[in-house]
Amino acid sequence: MEFRILGPLEAVDGGSPVAVGGPKPRALLAALLLRPGAVVSTDRLVTAVWGATPPRDAIGALRAYVSRLRVALPGERLRWQAPGYALDVAEGELDATAFTQLLGLARERATVADHQRAVDLFDAALALWRGDALVEFDAADIDADGQLARLADLRLSAIQERAEAMLALGRGREVVADLTGLVDHHPDREALSALLMRALYASDRQADALAVYRALRHRLVEELGVEPSDATREVHRKVLEQDPELAPADRAPPSNLPRRGTVLVGRDRAVAQVAGALQTAPLVTLVGVGGVGKTRLAGEVAGRELHRFSDGAWLCELAPLTDGGSVAHAVAVALRLQQRHGATIEQTVVEYLAHRSLLLVLDNCEHVLDAAARLAVSVVAHCPGVVVLATSREPLGVAGEQIWPVPPLPLPAATTLFVQRARATRPDFDPDREPSGTIAEICLRLDGLPLGIELAAARTRAMSAAEIASRLDDGHLLAHGPAPR
Template identity: 45%
Template sequence: MRFGVLGPVQVWTADGSPARIPEVKVRTLLADLLAHLGQPVSTDRLIDDLWGERLPANPTGALHTRVSQLRRAFEEVEPGGRDLVAFHPPGYLLRVDPEAVDLGRFQALTGQARLTADPRARAVLLSDALALWRGTSFADFADEPFASAAIARLEQQRLNALEEQAEARLELGEHGLLAGELGDLVTRYPLRERLRAAYLRALYRAGRQNEALDSYAQLRERLAEDLGVDPGPELTALHRAILRQDPALMAPAARPRTNLPAPLTDLIGRDEAIARVRVLLDNGRLVTLTGPGGVGKTRLAVEIGTRVVDTFPDGCGSSNSPGRAAGSAPPRPTRDRTRPAR
């Protein structure tokens, strides 16, 4: 069973089919437990969140009924599902693995991205994380007081991921696209300086210096009017660099575009195999990596391709470096004429 909070609250079966949770109060109970995932919610708090000032005649009994209904709904979705709703003094909690909730997967992907040095791999991880969002978190409970803190917290996490994705894409030389894409986002969140900095860099690198300066001026005026403060030192330094057209603001040289998949982890313990394949590539038109299934042939081939991509800017090699890499380990030369993945 899987759960979704990055949008309307949703439950899915193991095969991805939506699961129905009947009755509004039962769904509210589920949303409340998900908003406090991993922490018990007291009985008094749950009663207040479900009924507010319009309490039933027997509030504790009414809550126990809703808990039983939620357990029964879970059991219908998945045998043993009723055990997910556990009594834990002073109330109840939802015993769910974080990876079973879209929020947990979002946080795992963004955390992995922050540990990834390669900007392309980082951008892929952040794109995958942001793709989990189906709208405003807890969208069908946005007016409930118990959800407001969670919604604000998750929106902050989403915006952080968007800013990090923009910075990774700037490293990849995608300033032209970003100059167009970030405009609406900056309008919706005009006081976020990190987002504004990415936008200014994208505009400047796209040859739109005047627009970058105008955008900075708009932020400065908005900060002064709304908060009575000036832009922070990092954004102020960026503004000065744009004024003097600092060469350091320009994008780094773009790497050749390929269709090699972006590795999500480092390749560890294969230095000897990598060195051997590199030698073979320097001396042959084609190197095929062979071995039984599951030994890491594809991962080794991708690593080699990533390391030699600058040597083959057109995908065909040169007179000095005619080799190609494809397949798996341990490597041996072949006469196969298959072209490498690019």
């Protein structure tokens, strides 16, 4: 059974409407539904049904309507309890209760700044409204204690808080029309005007935002003799000063890309070129020897291109896998997916990606090459909005793959990297105090490979550069150094 009061009164059983009877039993039902499960006194119910002019035997007539409702509504839900009647409504049967529950969940998300989820929940809550609550009745008769006003107020708050969340998402432009309509209907709600000002400002309509303030202030001063509140004046001041706080930039899409503690050295051109390749090819593989910087380059490119993918950029590390069978599983974990019942993990991943705009980074494919290639092929085939960026010591070798060989660092960048890393272990490291050419020699002997350079530089904590150079052929030198990411 479903009862709907957020609009005209409706009672629905198994999808079809329940005939409750004429206006009088409907008014009785409406009054009971406004206080679900609570006893409503017969006096109040009489007023709900007949208003201020009840007939002589109102109590008897009321009883007849109660019997009629009992027949119409399945189950023993309409019970007598002095001094009146109560209608029992189970969990999920009344739209108004569902509305307040969804609103509560939306507010919870909004307080933890999960604005997107908050907007979704506000939308679900507001979708339950089909018009003004119980519009066909006289509120003064059926609603002695202001439940309808309370519901209308919550609805307005929901729209307002949804707009707040949209503003936080950088989507102020999309709420201007809604807010304009609301301000017209509720000119006294200052908070709505303040929100509209912010939404207009966020849509590059500063002059319109100021006009809203002028209209609001005019009304308040003329009609009530008061100035706008501090909060509204603050918004006005920020509009005048073009305070950047007012128009948050679009939020970055989600991602699990790690934050790097070190700067990227000497790869500006490479980053731009790989980013360019991703615009044209659905699968780009960064190929190169171990330690040349493939993973690092992929991470930088993904961070730079993140804004192009509304569903974000996701790094999936395949290095820890021991066999190819778990590639799809690793991708699902990176994307935080649960395997769909009745589907393989690979199907689950591909179905999920089919309608996303997303950059998938498959890192270190070399030891699970076949499985990674298979997954990449089906993602490319079925997910038009997904771009795959792979790193691997060997190409995946599939159709449509754009191979991008990662070269070693050129000497100037390699020495810069060495000095930076040396200073990370020894802040007073001064390259000019080392014999000239020693650092360059170390970098050359390490073939310009960033991993080797990092390990060698870490040794400056205990050795001079000359000593490091002389011991490069010593297998232990680079074995234990830390490899800062």
